[in-house]
Amino acid sequence: DQQVKQNSPSLSVQEGRISILNCDYTNSMFDYFLWYKKYPAEGPTFLISISSIKDKNEDGRFTVFLNKSAKHLSLHIVPSQPGDSAVYFCAATVLLRGSARQLTFGSGTQLTVLP
Amino acid sequence: DAGVTQSPTHLIKTRGQQVTLRCSPKSGHDTVSWYQQALGQGPQFIFQYYEEEERQRGNFPDRFSGHQFPNYSSELNVNALLLGDSALYLCASSPGTGIVNEQFFGPGTRLTVL
Numbered sequence: 729d730q731q732v733k734q735n736s737p738s739l740s741v742q743e744g745r746i747s748i749l750n751c752d753y754t755n756s757m758f759d760y761f762l763w764y765k766k767y768p769a770e771g772p773t774f775l776i777s778i779s780s781i782k783d784k785n786e787d788g789r790f791t792v793f794l795n796k797s798a799k800h801l802s803l804h805i806v807p808s809q810p811g812d813s814a815v816y817f818c819a820a821t822v823l824l825r826g827s828a829r830q831l832t833f834g835s836g837t838q839l840t841v842l843p
Numbered sequence: 844d845a846g847v848t849q850s851p852t853h854l855i856k857t858r859g860q861q862v863t864l865r866c867s868p869k870s871g872h873d874t875v876s877w878y879q880q881a882l883g884q885g886p887q888f889i890f891q892y893y894e895e896e897e898r899q900r901g902n903f904p905d906r907f908s909g910h911q912f913p914n915y916s917s918e919l920n921v922n923a924l925l926l927g928d929s930a931l932y933l934c935a936s937s938p939g940t941g942i943v944n945e946q947f948f949g950p951g952t953r954l955t956v957l
Contacts, residue, residue, distance in 0.1 A: 732885075762944060771847065771933055771948030772886065817885050821943050828899050828940035830876065833885030 731755045732820050734834035742842050747805040749837050751818030754799065758820040762831070763792060763803045766815045775816075776803070808841045815839075845870075847936050847949035855955045856924050864919040864952045868936030874898075875917040876946070877909060878933040886933055892917050893940050921954075929956045 733752045741747045749763075759780040764772035778785040778792045778801070785792050791804045805812055818834040848867045856862050868875050874893045878886035888901035892911035911917045915936075921928055931953050937946040 734885075737883075760943065764948075769950060771935070771950050773948070774944055774946065777944045819885075819943075823941065824899060828891060828893075829943045830888045830891060830899050830901065831878075831886070831943055831946070832888070833878075835883065835885045 730835075731758075732818055732832050732834040734818055734837050736837050737835070738838040738840070740840045740842060741808050743810055744807045747803075747808045747812065747839055747841065749803040749805075749816050749818075749839065751801050751803075751834055752799060753801075753820050755820070755822070755832075756799070757822045758832075759823060760821045760829070761792070761794060761801050762819045762821070763790075764817040764819060764833075765812075766817060766836070772817055805839075808839075810841045810843050813839055813841050847934055847947050849932075849934050849949040849952050851952060852950070853953045853955075855957065857957050858924055858926060860924050860956075861920065861922045862924060862954060864921075864932050864934075864954070866917045866919070866934030866936075866949060868915050868917070868934075869947045872936035872938050872947070873915050874937045874940050874942075875911060875915065876935045876937070877917070877919045878935065879903075880931040880933055880951070882930070889919070891940060898940055924956045926956050929954060 762777040763775040766772040819831040821829045876891040877889040880886040891899040931951040
């Protein structure tokens with residue numbers, strides 16, 4: 729049972745335009761959401777996060793939106809740059825006993841930004 | 844600071860064999876988590892170590908075991924390898940068990956089981 733889903737395996741956008749990556753989740757207990765970027769031969773790197781008590785978080789060119797009622801979040805990249813080409817993973821987490829957290833990842837979306 | 848390092852980079856084993864993967868956390872981090880990333884999938888949580896004990900475990904069989912040393916480095920052991928164990932194994936470290944947005948990943952170990 730996939731609790732975090734990224735239904736678009738790939739996305740291509742023109743340089744300078746907006747990239748929108750989508751993610752859906754099923755577990756209503758998730759209270760914190762993250763986006764990671766992964767280049768080939770490297771581990772995922774943290775990009776941006778959002779708490780379930782917020783509906784928007786912005787960091788430079790990156791904005792994450794959370795719609796709790798729809799159990800949906802999205803990552804907007806504006807403007808998109810060729811260096812943004814990578815696999816983007818959506819992840820979610822819930823606070824476990826002992827203050828521990830583990831990440832549940834989606835399957836990723838390959839973003840290609842065309843020059 | 845070298846960040847999270849993992850060894851080896853690549854590994855080829857045959858079915859039934861045992862394998863040990865190693866991870867050194869980022870300086871200042873005391874918690875290590877292990878993930879398995881199959882081809883075309885996202886990373887899947889295996890387990891987390893803190894204070895040399897397994898604190899959380901994902902849905903993986905007992906063939907997967909681990910260890911954390913006093914210097915916070917960690918090992919992942921997989922016994923009786925199956926073809927389906929072929930994957931990229933990622934180690935992530937963090938300053939505490941609940942700090943996910945400061946979780947740094949290593950480049951991974953690519954395990955191929957023939």
